[in-house]
Every structure is written in C-alpha cells, then in structure tokens.
Amino acid sequence: MEKRKEGTSEEEKWVHDASVDYKGRLAFRASTGVWKASLFVLIFEFSERISYFAMFSNLITYLTKVIHQDLSTAAKSVNYWAGTTTLMPLVGGFVADAYTGGFNMIIFSSLVYLMGLSLLILSQFIPSLKPNNNNQPRVAHEVAFFLAIYCISLGTGGHKPCLQSFGADQFNDDHREERKKKTSFFNWWSFTVCFAMLLGATVVVYVQDFVSWGVASLIITILMALTTIAFYAGRPFYRYKQPAGNPFRPILQVLVAAIRKRNLSCPSNPALLYEIPELEKSQGRLLSHTSGLSFLDKAAIIEEKYVEQKDNAWRLATVTRVEETKLVLNVVPIWLTSLTTGVCWAQASTLFVKQATTMNLKMTESFTLPPASLVSVAAIGVLISLPIYDRVIVPILRKVTGNERGISILRRISIGMTFSVIVMVAAALVEAKRLRIVGQRTMSVMWLIPQYLILGIANSFSLVGLQEYFYDQVPDSMRSIGMALYLSVTGVGNFLSSFLIIIVNHVTGKNGKSWIGKDINSSRLDRFYWMLAVINALDLCAFLFLARSYTYKTVQRRTMDTDGCNKSDGVETVAK
Incomplete structure (x- = not known):
C-alpha cells in the first residue's frame, strides 16, 4: 500500500503532516523541506x-x-x-x-x-x-x-x-x-x-x-x-x-483516566479500545496498541454510562494517547542506564x-x-x-x-x-x-x-x-x-x-x-x-x-467504526 500513486497525484504536491510554510499555508513539497x-x-x-x-x-x-x-x-x-x-x-x-x-x-x-x-x-x-x-x-x-x-x-x-x-x-x-x-x-x-x-x-x-x-x-x-x-x-x-501546547498534559490525562477506571477489566480484543481517525491529521500519527504497561490501556476503555462524554480527556483517552504515555515511561529506564x-x-x-x-x-x-x-x-x-x-x-x-x-x-x-x-x-x-x-x-x-x-x-x-x-x-x-x-x-x-x-x-x-x-x-x-x-x-x-x-x-493507520472503535488494523505498520 505504501507504493500507492506516490508522487503522481495532486495530493502528493503538498505535505500532509501538519507542516506549514513560512506564511502559515500548507507546505508545498517541491519548494520546501x-x-x-x-x-x-x-x-x-x-x-x-x-x-x-x-x-x-x-x-x-x-x-x-x-x-x-x-x-x-x-x-x-x-x-x-x-x-x-x-x-x-x-x-x-x-x-x-x-x-x-x-x-x-x-x-x-x-x-x-x-x-x-x-x-x-x-x-x-x-x-x-x-x-x-x-x-x-x-x-x-x-x-x-x-x-x-x-x-x-x-x-x-x-x-x-x-x-x-x-x-x-x-x-x-x-x-x-x-x-x-x-x-x-x-x-x-x-x-x-x-x-x-x-x-x-x-x-x-x-x-x-x-x-x-x-x-x-x-x-x-x-x-x-x-x-x-x-x-x-x-x-x-x-x-x-x-x-501543540503542553505535551505533558495528555500524559497526565491518560494517567488520571487509567486510575479512575482501575477497577475495570481491559477487553481481550484491543480493537475495542477507543480511537478517533481525525487524530492522525490534526495532532500526529496513529500508534498501534502494544501489550506492555497494560494498566494504562484502561484509560481507553469506553464506559457505557459516560458514552456521551467522549470529549472528556480526563476520563477517556485514545489508544494513541495511551501509547504515547507508554513511550515516555519506557524512555526513562533507557535514559537512566x-x-x-x-x-x-x-x-x-x-x-x-x-x-x-x-x-x-x-x-x-x-x-x-x-x-x-x-x-x-x-x-x-x-x-x-x-x-x-x-x-x-x-x-x-x-x-x-x-x-x-x-x-x-x-x-x-x-x-x-x-x-x-x-x-x-x-x-x-x-x-x-x-x-x-x-x-x-x-x-x-x-x-x-x-x-x-x-x-x-x-x-x-x-x-x-x-x-x-x-x-x-x-x-x-x-x-x-x-x-x-x-x-x-x-x-x-x-x-x-x-x-x-x-x-x-x-x-x-x-x-x-x-x-x-x-x-x-x-x-x-x-x-x-x-x-x-x-x-x-x-x-x-x-x-x-x-x-x-x-x-x-x-505507527499504524486504522479505519474506524462510526462509534470510534477500531474496525480493522490498518494499512501499514512501521516499527521504529
């Protein structure tokens, strides 16, 4: 899928990673970077x-x-x-x-x-x-x-x-x-x-x-x-x-949400955890679920009684935000050693x-x-x-x-x-x-x-x-x-x-x-x-x-159900 029409479509003329040029416009690939x-x-x-x-x-x-x-x-x-x-x-x-x-x-x-x-x-x-x-x-x-x-x-x-x-x-x-x-x-x-x-x-x-x-x-x-x-x-x-604002705020939100839902059990299928497709374009790339630090996954569990409060980041976090928190926590012991x-x-x-x-x-x-x-x-x-x-x-x-x-x-x-x-x-x-x-x-x-x-x-x-x-x-x-x-x-x-x-x-x-x-x-x-x-x-x-x-x-791109849950694991996965 990575080879799809690269460099040939009209879309390829522009950089779609939230980059802008010096005038604040969408960055033109040929003249920038x-x-x-x-x-x-x-x-x-x-x-x-x-x-x-x-x-x-x-x-x-x-x-x-x-x-x-x-x-x-x-x-x-x-x-x-x-x-x-x-x-x-x-x-x-x-x-x-x-x-x-x-x-x-x-x-x-x-x-x-x-x-x-x-x-x-x-x-x-x-x-x-x-x-x-x-x-x-x-x-x-x-x-x-x-x-x-x-x-x-x-x-x-x-x-x-x-x-x-x-x-x-x-x-x-x-x-x-x-x-x-x-x-x-x-x-x-x-x-x-x-x-x-x-x-x-x-x-x-x-x-x-x-x-x-x-x-x-x-x-x-x-x-x-x-x-x-x-x-x-x-x-x-x-x-x-x-x-993008204080980068530690989303991490704190994940920790608070996970603690609030500490008594819940994570679903056996990670695809049931919450994610939103707009995240990729607006705030960064989507990250796929990993098994480590599973306690934090509870932050992405959708609670039925709070289903109307999906915009409350202190109670519900996306999989990507959870994975970003895991990344930060995993960096600490590597840095120390x-x-x-x-x-x-x-x-x-x-x-x-x-x-x-x-x-x-x-x-x-x-x-x-x-x-x-x-x-x-x-x-x-x-x-x-x-x-x-x-x-x-x-x-x-x-x-x-x-x-x-x-x-x-x-x-x-x-x-x-x-x-x-x-x-x-x-x-x-x-x-x-x-x-x-x-x-x-x-x-x-x-x-x-x-x-x-x-x-x-x-x-x-x-x-x-x-x-x-x-x-x-x-x-x-x-x-x-x-x-x-x-x-x-x-x-x-x-x-x-x-x-x-x-x-x-x-x-x-x-x-x-x-x-x-x-x-x-x-x-x-x-x-x-x-x-x-x-x-x-x-x-x-x-x-x-x-x-x-x-x-x-x-890094993984996913398609989504209309309710925000993962529909299928996506187009490409890039391990760093």
Whole structure:
C-alpha cells in the first residue's frame, strides 16, 4: 500500500503532516523541506559546534592556567558548565514544543548565544576585565568570563534541541523517499558535528594557546553571527510545525483516566479500545496498541454510562494517547542506564586533557600539540567509523538480520557502551604506566591516542544511537524534548562525574593520598579509571536486560467504526 500513486497525484504536491510554510499555508513539497532546507540547518550547526568544542575542549586549560584553579576545582567547574549546557535544552525543548515552535526558539536562543560570545570578547580586550599577566586571578575577569560562558549555556538550551529536530522535521515520515533521506540527514548531522569538533579542537584551540584567547573568541563570534543571518535568510525553504501546547498534559490525562477506571477489566480484543481517525491529521500519527504497561490501556476503555462524554480527556483517552504515555515511561529506564556514556565522555575534556599536559607534546621540532586538541582524535574516530558502519556494515547486517537498520537502535547503543568500558580500561593502563616513569622520562602524548580513538568509535555507536533513539521513540509532539533528553545524557554525565570526583576525594583523601589531588603526578587517576570501567560494565548489564524486553514505537493507520472503535488494523505498520 505504501507504493500507492506516490508522487503522481495532486495530493502528493503538498505535505500532509501538519507542516506549514513560512506564511502559515500548507507546505508545498517541491519548494520546501528536504535538502534545500536542511543545508541551512547543517551549516548553522557546524558554526555553533565549532564555538562549543573550542571552549569545551580547552576550558580546563584556561581555568588552571589563566584563572589558576587547582585540578580538582577546574575539573568540577568544567563538568558543571558542560552539565548546565546540556541540561538547559530540556527547558528550551519544552518551551519550543509547547508554545513558541522550533524556528522562533532557534532565533531567540541564537541571539542569547551571540550575547555570551560578545561578552567573552569583552572579557579578553577591555583592560578592566582582562586577566592579569601575573599569577593572581582578577575577580572582575572571573565574573565576566563565567557570566559569558553561562550565557552561552542559556543560548544552547534553545538552540541545540530545536535545531536538530527542526532539521529532521524537513523530511516527511509518511513519504517513502523523504523517510530514507531523513536517515541520511542524521548521518550527515553526526558527520557535521564531528568535523566541527575536529576544527574547533585543533585550529581554534591552536589560536587560543599560541595566538590569544581574544582572537579565537572573535573568530567564533563572527562565524556564528554570519551563519545566524544565513539561517534566517532560509525562511522560505523551511517547513514549520506549529506548537501543540503542553505535551505533558495528555500524559497526565491518560494517567488520571487509567486510575479512575482501575477497577475495570481491559477487553481481550484491543480493537475495542477507543480511537478517533481525525487524530492522525490534526495532532500526529496513529500508534498501534502494544501489550506492555497494560494498566494504562484502561484509560481507553469506553464506559457505557459516560458514552456521551467522549470529549472528556480526563476520563477517556485514545489508544494513541495511551501509547504515547507508554513511550515516555519506557524512555526513562533507557535514559537512566545510558548516563554512564556521558560520564566517560566527560573525562575526554577534563582528566584526559590534564594527563596530556604532563606528557611530551612535541610532534616536530617546530610544532607542539595543544593538549585540548586531542579531543579531535575522538572526532576522527567518529569520522572514520561512521561511514564504514553506514556504508559497509549496515548493508551486510540488513541481509543477515532483515532489519532495515541492520541492527536495532538499542543494540547499536549497547555496542557503544561496550567500547566505553574498553576506553576506561585503556585509560587506566596508560595512566598506570605514566605514573611508573614519572621522574625518569617524559611519556609521549601519543600513548593517549588509543583511548581517544576508541572513545570516538564508542560515540559513533552510543551517542549517535541515542540521538536516533530519542528522536524516534518519543511522541511526535515531543521531538525537541526528545533531543533535549539525548543532550541531557552527556549533561547529567558531567554532573555525575563531578559527584564521583567529590566522593572519591572525600573517601581517598582521608589517608592523604587522594586519587584526584591538586597535582596530577601525586594523584592516582588509574584507580579512578578502573572504578569507572567497573561502573560502566555493571551499567551495560542493566542496559542489556532492559533492551531484551523493549517494545519499539509502532505507527499504524486504522479505519474506524462510526462509534470510534477500531474496525480493522490498518494499512501499514512501521516499527521504529
């Protein structure tokens, strides 16, 4: 049925998924969306990620060398900032989905982001705000600097989740060719992010370390301003989704309705549960019934004495609303067990970088590698492994498994989590070797390449898989929130990393031999890494247990009886 007159009928000229053009009219397929629109999105993301990774990868160096924080304090400061930056999207995504729409939130948050970058420039060039040349930190500079980077965090809160979901929304899920292109969009999105990471952590970081922080800030601010203008200029090409109101309200209504009817028994035939055909066009796609969390199905039972109150959503919910509630509840344990991925990634820009500062960074007689640039090796790992996975491994797996994706989303994530365990084991072994030769000779920074490279491979499976999961496996009306949940994995991971550092310092510092002391050579980071390897391994076991019984989102169109009950299971079912 999916091949029915696609691209030939008059109806195919228009996009029938509640999308509109920039004038609020029904979106015309030929002139809006797909690559002509998403190219603006990818360019905008490229410039923002260069700015972010230039700051994120070298922040610990700035805090220790310019502001003169000790290692433990600087690591926690980086984790707090990174955590805030990746948790703010939960607020921005909610406001966009419920009230403003993605485009308006992107523009507003980009202006806030530019304010933060501008303040960062001022903190480097205005004499009263500039850092001192001696070893004494200047309070005014610290205030201006932290105000600037947290203003950037606020801007990222609206920019990051909305831009990615806005880009994916340029492809219609109900159109076969556009659905295929959407899969490519996610691949190109990840490629763009990693390429930006590569440039931000090498070229811009080199300017920070060997030219000046002020010049580097000026470069990324100009780039961000130009791409903001370009993104706004692309307005006629975009497809827009109207905000649908508070997305948590329908979920609460399902829970209330199910509790009200807790004493009723669900019908043996799920087709007798309530559904309305208008839902598909007005509020999103219909979802087919699943057997999990069956208590919630009671919300869709039609009570004879309330048959005239079908419009009371607090007493009667549709099957689709019930399934959307199940989706949200199913996401929670997956999110919790994926947090260790964020903890591992937090080490790449904190403790791994401090390891590098104690090593031989000379590549040639005339070139010294900036420690923060090692993050680019992780980007290279993604840039190499992602195309191989997409173009070589997936086609083979499709033939073997019959799965359109090659392997399921959760299995892909679990492979990445396995590599995360290997990363921490490799880091522990390298650090143990470095500590053994301290005072004898300086270890080459090349010893850190394997752990960064493996981390990049891990991210090409876990982080890209999580990105796909949180976009696909949430209700259609919550996709910006879904992308915010994906970002929060690394955000909460940074906070958890700081929490672990505090606990480890408290426990191990009692005997005067803290694993993470003020000086890295007197610390025992190898033991800290071994602890993270064990935590990741245990968490992987819990994740695999959840993945075995997970039910994926299933989209289904149905025909209806006049009373609103399902007449027959429908035209197509698409398992996500």
